[in-house]
Amino acid sequence: KQEVTQIPAALSVPEGENLVLNCSFTDSAIYNLQWFRQDPGKGLTSLLLIQSSQREQTSGRLNASLDKSSGRSTLYIAASQPGDSATYLCAVNFGNEKLTFGTGTRLTIIP
Amino acid sequence: SAVISQKPSRDICQRGTSLTIQCQVDSQVTMMFWYRQQPGQSLTLIATANQGSEATYESGFVIDKFPISRPNLTFSTLTVSNMSPEDSSIYLCSVARSISNEQFFGPGTRLTVL
Numbered sequence: 001k002q003e004v005t006q007i008p009a010a011l012s013v014p015e016g017e018n019l020v021l022n023c024s025f026t027d028s029a030i031y032n033l034q035w036f037r038q039d040p041g042k043g044l045t046s047l048l049l050i051q052s053s054q055r056e057q058t059s060g061r062l063n064a065s066l067d068k069s070s071g072r073s074t075l076y077i078a079a080s081q082p083g084d085s086a087t088y089l090c091a092v093n094f095g096n097e098k099l100t101f102g103t104g105t106r107l108t109i110i111p
Numbered sequence: 112s113a114v115i116s117q118k119p120s121r122d123i124c125q126r127g128t129s130l131t132i133q134c135q136v137d138s139q140v141t142m143m144f145w146y147r148q149q150p151g152q153s154l155t156l157i158a159t160a161n162q163g164s165e166a167t168y169e170s171g172f173v174i175d176k177f178p179i180s181r182p183n184l185t186f187s188t189l190t191v192s193n194m195s196p197e198d199s200s201i202y203l204c205s206v207a208r209s210i211s212n213e214q215f216f217g218p219g220t221r222l223t224v225l
Contacts, residue, residue, distance in 0.1 A: 032211075043218040098159065
C-alpha cells in the first residue's frame with residue numbers, strides 16, 4: 001500500500017530559526033511530490049513541486065529536497081517568521097495522477 | 112497557477128438532506144478532483160471528475176452518496192446526499208495542469224451536518 005508519513009505531527013520553533021519538516025513515502029516509484037501549506041479553516045496553497053527527476057526545488061526561504069531511494073523528502077524553512085505558522089502537508093503522486101497526502105505537521109513559530 | 116472558486120464556502124445542513132458544491136476554474140483543465148478533509152485529519156480523495164463520462168471513485172466512496180458532474184473543462188459539482196453528522200468535513204476541489212501535473216486547490220467548503 002502506498003503511504004505518506006509526516007513526523008512530527010506538531011513543531012514549535014522560536015522566530016528566526018531555521019527548521020526542517022520531514023516526509024517519508026513507501027514506494028520509491030513516484031511521479032512527483034508537492035508540499036502544501038494550509039492555514040486553519042482554509043484551502044491548500046501549493047509551495048513547491050518536485051518532479052521525480054529532480055533532487056530539490058527552491059522558492060524564497062523554502063527549499064524542498066527529494067531522495068527517492070530512501071523514500072524521503074524534506075522542506076527546509078530559513079529564518080522562520082510568525083507568518084509561517086500553519087499546517088504543512090506533503091503529497092505524493094505515485095504515477096496515477098492522484099495525490100496521496102501525509103497527515104501533516106502543524107508548525108508554530110514563537111515570536 | 113489556477114484560480115479556483117467554490118460555492119458555498121460553508122453551510123450548516125440538517126440530517127437527511129443533500130448539498131451540492133460547485134467548483135469553477137478560471138481556465139480549461141484536464142483533471143479535476145474532489146477531496147474530503149474530516150476534522151483534524153488529512154485529505155482523502157473522493158473521486159476524479161471526468162469530463163464527458165462518469166466520475167472515477169476511490170475505495171469507500173460511491174456514486175449514490177457522492178454524485179459528481181463535470182459538464183465542461185472548467186466546472187464540476189459534488190453532491191453530498193442523505194447527509195449524516197459523519198459527513199461534516201471540509202470538501203475541496205483541485206485541478207491539475209497536464210504539463211507539470213502540479214495540483215492546485217480551491218478554498219474549500221466547510222460542511223456541518225446537525
